[in-house]
Amino acid sequence: MRSLLCLPCLDIISIFETVKGNIVVVIKQRPKNLNLLTIRFPVPAIVSILHRISGVILYLLIPLILWALSLSLSSPDDFDTLHQFLSSPLMKLLMWGFLSAFIYHFFAGIRHLLMDIHIGDELKSGRLSAQITIVLSAVFILLAGIWLW
């Protein structure tokens, strides 16, 4: 038989019957912690929220990429101008930011796709694949930085 409440999950302190015949069940309030500063974030949760943040960053940078693509293809002069422009340290930093978001989103996305076909979708393997995602992204983000400079 299935009951609506999962009784063993509740911390029942006492059960008694009132004079009127009502059954009273006293349960302990479970501790709740929604404080973002003290809550513990498991690695897969971090990987997931970063995937979302990187996706939004990528969306916001689309106009910039299209602008660069347009300049790079319009004429040799514009290509050079763009090249000069992108060689400044500030622009390199911005491009590194874009590449980082892309690299991260890419690996976390691949992890997602693999989980869809049931690779690494259990607690332990999910944790492992989350760690692999972070390590791989870090390595490639570093490589991208070296390639840019």
Add this chain to the structure above:
Amino acid sequence: MVKSVLGVNHQGLTDWLVQRVSAIVMTVYSLGLISYLVMTQDIDYTRWHALFSHGWMKLATILFIVSLLFHAWVGMWTVFTDYIKPFVLRFILQVLLFLSLVSFFFASLMILWGV
């Protein structure tokens, strides 16, 4: 369009599939372009321009951009729906999202057309 901005015809499975198929198309294209860039040491205008002059490259790029726009639509739609609760604000954001994606599409057509 109004219907889809409102999310009336947002079918979970379709969204899921769009997100997956677009992700795979983008993966293939990006890996291809990145390998080209890494293998071609000093890329200059002539080479870059020649690459995008090929019909197949234009086709692949359009395919990539269309995937990207659908992907961003589903992705950003989800993000807005999760965090923006006031209906009017969410509606406005989704209309702006839609308009931005349509503009990106025509902008990229014009860029490729000009090559």
